[in-house]
Amino acid sequence: MPHILHIDASARPGIAGRIEHGSHSRNLSQFFVSQWQASRPADPVTYRDIGQNPPSFITHDWIASSFTPDGQREPWMLDTLAESEQLVAELIAADILVIGTPLYNFGMPAALKAWVDQVVRPGRTVGIDETNPIEPYIPLLADRPRHAVILTARGGVGFEAGGQMAHMNHLEPSLLTALGFIGITRVHCIAVEGQEVGGELLATSVTEALRKVNVLVDSLLATVEAVALAEPA
Ligand SMILES: Cc1cc2nc3c(=O)[nH]c(=O)nc-3n(C[C@H](O)[C@H](O)[C@H](O)COP(=O)(O)O)c2cc1C
Secondary structure, eight states: OOOEEEEEOOSOOSBTTTSTTOBHHHHHHHHHHHHHHHHOTTSOEEEEETTTSOOOOOOHHHHHHHTSOTTOOOHHHHHHTHHHHHHHHHHHHOSEEEEEEEOBTTBOOHHHHHHHHHHOOBTTTEEEOTTOSSSOEEEGGGGSOOEEEEEEEOSSSOOSTTSTTGGGOOHHHHHHHHHHHHTOOEEEEEEEOOTTTOHHHHHHHHHHHHHHHHHHHHHHHHHHHHHHHHSOO
8 A cells, every 4th residue: 555755845834726825835745645545545644744844954963873873873862863763764654755845045945955864864765885985875765666746836937847947946856866866766746837927827837737746646546556456466
């Protein structure tokens, strides 16, 4: 049974279309999960609102604890890593990671970067082979076919791959790199653009993004059903 980890990173708590000044990325991520649950209501969903409750920034103590091998950590190191352990456990349990996130100042919100820093963990999500100085990193989440769905909202336009502003968009490229580093390589990106432009342009972008989310849900549902059929009874 696929497990969804749903993360929202917008600082805006409300949902666009329902309340004034609501979040468009939350609208997309909420739509993805509700469409999924309409077909598969029993699939577990873990929700993390990091926009409202940001993960801690990593510290000197965190780095020392993280790079101390398992079994050699002092009690204070285990305490220091408790939050990271929780976030890593949620990610490892997930088959589909759904991230709703704004573009802030050409990159990811600080809350999402804090989450990334907490879950990219030596020995937990990425192995390090010290005998191989050229390619020491082993992505540990490549053990099964996880998907990531990145649902973005932007104020401007043209930030999509190949667009006029693409060179200034460091959100999806940065997330793709970090997720690939730990072994999540099946990544799907959909965005609403023109939040600051508004009017017809924004309305069309929202409609198109929701349509793409619908298509993506159908295609991932088909993948899940195909895997279920292939498994021995
Ligand atoms: C602090 C801040 C920085 C932003 N930086 C950008 C930016 O670099 N490029 C852009 O197109 N829009 C930018 N925006 C606009 C947001 O991407 C847009 O409002 C988006 O809809 C926010 O996501 P949300 O609707 O999920 O809250 C910024 C907004 C804020 C509040």
